[in-house]
Amino acid sequence: MYARMSTDAIIPFKPVNPKTRLSSVLGREEREEFARAMLEDVVEAVRGSGAIPVILSTQPFSHQGVAVEVIAAGLNDSLNQVFKKRDAPLFLVMADLCLATPEALRRVLSTTADIGIVPGRGGGTNILYLKDPRRFRADFYGASFVKHLQVASEFGATHEVVDSFRLHTDIDEVEDLVEVLIHNTGKSREFLLSRGFSLVTEHGRVSVKRYPHKQAL
């Protein structure tokens, strides 16, 4: 028989006034609901991958059945506090990766390198799998994917870049909602449909439109 300890998956989350780049189509409360719907999808995918979700929140917050740690610091400081005292592998998954599936996440967890990393759009980092978190340093914001490869190299750690559009697609901009409506099958898509969003094609290009006052049928 083969037994393995499950890996904790840290999911950083900002419950208050999140996703401000969606402000043109979603009010503040709606953005908070949408962020929570995406979090639910991420938590479910993480559980399906065999890892144990742990939400790292900027504010006190509760999410059914999931451990929540509140650290009222910036993302890098919070994570580096966690990394320093951690003597087991750690998974780090961004809370807006609502296209994530258990299969995609398992591709990261099965890397033979010291570090598995998934770039986000625009040079960000969406996922890290650190076999020895004490030999790493979070450096988010800007071209963090490039910076994280440098950090890995400084620590003499090998890395694998996992090639997944599901894990590459962070949901920040209105145009990203197209991807949610097409590829998500969970709470995130359900939320958008319930608020009147749908796909429209104009001049061969696809975007989302929100139809006001549309009632759920």
Place this chain on the structure above:
Amino acid sequence: MYARMSTDAIIPFKPVNPKTRLSSVLGREEREEFARAMLEDVVEAVRGSGAIPVILSTQPFSHQGVAVEVIAAGLNDSLNQVFKKRDAPLFLVMADLCLATPEALRRVLSTTADIGIVPGRGGGTNILYLKDPRRFRADFYGASFVKHLQVASEFGATHEVVDSFRLHTDIDEVEDLVEVLIHNTGKSREFLLSRGFSLVTEHGRVSVKRYPHKQAL
């Protein structure tokens, strides 16, 4: 010993006035050069995957060592002409997928389903691998990924969606050039660098800037 016929990989290409959404940063001749640089990277990745590149061009055009078929029709009509008379598997790879690698393409070619498909950003279709092209119909433009899944279903064909950001990222908009500078290691990145493009980070977000009159060192 195991012998296998290589699969033809159709690469649709528009040599004249391509990539008009890059007009704000690249002149027409530059866009034609850049499209050709991306094509070279795609051709090399296709060759590395073991498939044989065949360029399907809207205009007479030559590319060293690669067969070129000219069909002066729209993309769907051109492809459907090819599909109808084809009694062997066919690979279809868009010419702007300059992040493609042999490994990523082989993931599509190794599908056990009747059809391998890779969605592009915004609901498009970037790659198709058709084991029986006569049982398919191209329906590009708009949300073609969704339409192609419907076509597969009409023909009773099974499909696999291959989860790759390298094959998902088609290069159309100025912001897509960030991905080229970060993830491409071939002619496409080289072209952008030679024209003075580089990454800049402002307020934590990464974009490209073009420095005019920058000379190659």
